[in-house]
Amino acid sequence: MQIFKFGGASVKDASGVKNLAEIVSSFxxxxxxxxxxxxxxxxxxxxxxxxxxxxxxxxxNTLNELKDxxxxxxxxxxxETPTRYLEFEMLLEQTLESLSNHEPMLxxxxxxxxxxxxxxxxxxxxxxxxxxxxxxxxxxxxRTDQYFTEANVDWVVTxxxxxxxxxxxxxxxxxxxxxxxxxxxxxxxxTLGREGSDYTGAILAYCLNAEGFTxxxxxxxxxxxxxxxxxxxxxxxxxxxxxxxxxTYYGAQVIHPKTLKPLAQKSIPLIVRSFLDKGRLGTxxxxxxxxxxxxxxxxxxxxxxxxxxxxxxxFMDEKKLGLILQVLDLLNIKINLMQNSAxxxxxxxxxxxxxxxxxxxxxxxxxxxxxxxxxxLATIKNYTPxxxxxxxxxRTVIMExxxxxxxxxxxx
Numbered sequence: 001m002q003i004f005k006f007g008g009a010s011v012k013d014a015s016g017v018k019n020l021a022e023i024v025s026s027f028x029x030x031x032x033x034x035x036x037x038x039x040x041x042x043x044x045x046x047x048x049x050x051x052x053x054x055x056x057x058x059x060x061n062t063l064n065e066l067k068d069x070x071x072x073x074x075x076x077x078x079x080e081t082p083t084r085y086l087e088f089e090m091l092l093e094q095t096l097e098s099l100s101n102h103e104p105m106l107x108x109x110x111x112x113x114x115x116x117x118x119x120x121x122x123x124x125x126x127x128x129x130x131x132x133x134x135x136x137x138x139x140x141x142x143r144t145d146q147y148f149t150e151a152n153v154d155w156v157v158t159x160x161x162x163x164x165x166x167x168x169x170x171x172x173x174x175x176x177x178x179x180x181x182x183x184x185x186x187x188x189x190x191t192l193g194r195e196g197s198d199y200t201g202a203i204l205a206y207c208l209n210a211e212g213f214t215x216x217x218x219x220x221x222x223x224x225x226x227x228x229x230x231x232x233x234x235x236x237x238x239x240x241x242x243x244x245x246x247x248t249y250y251g252a253q254v255i256h257p258k259t260l261k262p263l264a265q266k267s268i269p270l271i272v273r274s275f276l277d278k279g280r281l282g283t284x285x286x287x288x289x290x291x292x293x294x295x296x297x298x299x300x301x302x303x304x305x306x307x308x309x310x311x312x313x314x315f316m317d318e319k320k321l322g323l324i325l326q327v328l329d330l331l332n333i334k335i336n337l338m339q340n341s342a343x344x345x346x347x348x349x350x351x352x353x354x355x356x357x358x359x360x361x362x363x364x365x366x367x368x369x370x371x372x373x374x375x376x377l378a379t380i381k382n383y384t385p386x387x388x389x390x391x392x393x394x395r396t397v398i399m400e401x402x403x404x405x406x407x408x409x410x411x412x
Contacts, residue, residue, distance in 0.1 A: 001031040001170065003213045005179060005201040008119075010216055010275045012040035014076035017123055019275055021130070023216065024174065026278075028131060031170055033204055035138075035179045036123055037197040038115025039073065042066065046112045053099040054107045063096070070118055077126045084135065085121040088114055104354045105148035106188065113139070113189045116178035116197075124176045132173045141166050142182035142203060144190045150332045151182060151190035153203060158182075162207040170208065177204075198256035202270075206262035213268055215255065216275040221283030222247075222254045225297035230390055234294055239285045243293070244270075250379040250406075251300040251336065260285070296381040297390065300336065303375040304351035305398060305410060306359060308367040309344045316345050320366070327362045331355055336377055337408050339399055346399065348377060348410050372398070380407045 004024070011017050024034060038046070045066050052059035067089060074081045092114045099107045117137075124135040141161040144151035169175055179197020182190045192199050198215060205213040222244070223233040241264040248257040254272065263270050264287070273282035308324055310316055324345055328335065333355055337348040349355075351373045360369060375398060380387050382405055395411035402408075 001033070001208055001210045002027065003033050003035065003201045003205045003208070003210045005035040005197055005213070005215045006037065006275070007195075007197060007215075007217060008037045008040050008042065009218045011036060011119060011123060014073050016275075017073065017077055017126055020123065020216075021127055023275065023278060024127065025131065028174065032174045033166075033170055033208070033210075034174065034176045035197055035201045035204065036116065036120050036176060037179050039070065039119045039122075042069070042115040042119070043112060043194070045069075046115050047108070049096060050099065050108050050111045053096040053111070054102075054104060056100055059096065063093070070122065074122045074125075077122065078129075082121050082125040084125070085118055088117045088121060092118075103148075109148040109151075109189050109191050112191055113178070113181040116181055120176050120178050127174070127176065134169050134173050134175050136166060136169060136175050136177040138178040138181055138200060139183040139189060142200065144182040144184055144192070146184050146186075146188070146190070147332045148188075149191055150193040151184070153182065153192070158203065159207045162204065166204075167208060192258075193256070195253065195256045196258075198259045202256075202259040202262045205268050206266055209266065210268055212271060213263060214271045214273055216273055218274065218276055219272075220274045220277060220280050221272050222285075224294050225390075226253070226299065229299050230297055236283050236294075237281075239283060240288055241285060244285050247296055247298070247381060250298045250381060250408075251377070252296065252298045293382045295383050295387040296379075297387075298379040298381070300350070300377040300379075301374065302351045303336065303348050303377045303410065304356060304371060304373040305346060305348050305375055306356070307344055307346040307370045307372075308363060309370075311366065311368055313343070315342055316340055321345060323366060324363065327359065330362070331358055333359075337399060337401065337410055339401070348375070348399070375410055375412055377408065377410050381405065383407050 006020050011020060048062050049059050071081050095110050120135060124133055127133040143154040143157040179200040180191055184190055201213050221235045222239060223235050225233040227233040241260045245260045248255055267287055270285040271282055274280055310320060333349050335347045335349060339346050356371060363369060378391055398410045398412060400409040
């Protein structure tokens with residue numbers, strides 16, 4: 001059994017969906033589960049809808065753009081719009097009408113999953129023109145907690161449901177399902193964090209004991225830098241789970257950070273291949289599978305620096321640090337860089353407005369807080385002396401840290 005994941009870039013238009021179908025047809029002798037993301041930049045458009053609808057603003061034009069985009073792809077592929085897609089379109093409209101009555105993060109997870117639901121509805125209809133394919137709602141088997149926007153998986157319930165409900169379907173036909181989404185015990189839709197479709201594939205691979213998990217991307221494999229930022233990016237042929245885990249921790253967009261753990265636990269290889277050049281082997285990630293390491297460059301924009309200063313001129317001791325870390329844990333916020341002094345603790349995080357507001361609400365009583373954004377964070381993993389020459393020269397350094405292997409700099 002193989003798990004395939006196709007991201008939004010691979011299905012952004014009708015030709016992309018046709019290309020997906022060609023790839024699937026070349027593996028149709030195997031048991032396949034196909035995990036698909038929202039089409040193109042649909043998630044961004046849905047986030048706009050959440051913002052406008054939750055704030056009581058007019059969202060008609062944005063909604064119509066989203067509908068026209070999907071219907072145009074469906075028309076080119078099928079000559080009509082699939083019934084299942086139309087049902088989700090109607091549900092989306094109904095959800096938006098009541099969105100202002102819900103908390104922001106719950107509102108987000110009520111709307112954003114429609115991207116995956118709509119994309120898989122169209123792709124399923126197209127695949128079934130030539131292949132026996134079953135559409136499956138990932139929310140029915142992937143159980144999570146209620147950390148909306150970045151939900152955690154309940155592995156015991158999820159594995160049981162996948163084995164009982166999904167595995168029998170996979171034995172009979174190709175399955176197409178959604179990445180990124182799940183549901184809580186009350187039936188609310190939840191999301192696993194941006195780019196969470198990779199994680200979905202790993203969850204399914206683990207629970208189904210798959211032979212392999214392949215992520216189809218618009219790059220030939222895993223590169224040591226984003227080619228849109230640095231010229232001359234080099235490809236890794238082989239990497240270990242540990243090395244890629246560290247790369248994703250620092251923000252490399254090659255794979256969702258939570259993807260590697262379930263795969264490593266069962267030694268399931270992860271292959272990153274190009275849907276644009278199907279003949280290339282890509283990069284294989286497995287146990288103790290590392291070629292000669294070259295510097296890896298990771299750039300993260302839209303960063304927020306939060307500085308918490310004690311109010312009573314006492315030290316920033318372990319008790320105060322614990323209070324701050326408890327709040328960040330409560331809000332499910334990952335620290336990208338941190339530094340403390342006698343009186344302050346500064347930490348860099350992804351800049352999300354609704355989370356920074358909650359930080360202020362929960363810590364303002366005990367600390368003097370300051371916020372600085374937007375900033376940029378650069379990381380060089382396994383740096384060499386000449387690697388620093390590839391960083392932007394016209395930068396104002398806000399914070400930097402250097403170890404024997406890694407270098408990080410927060411800059412404006």
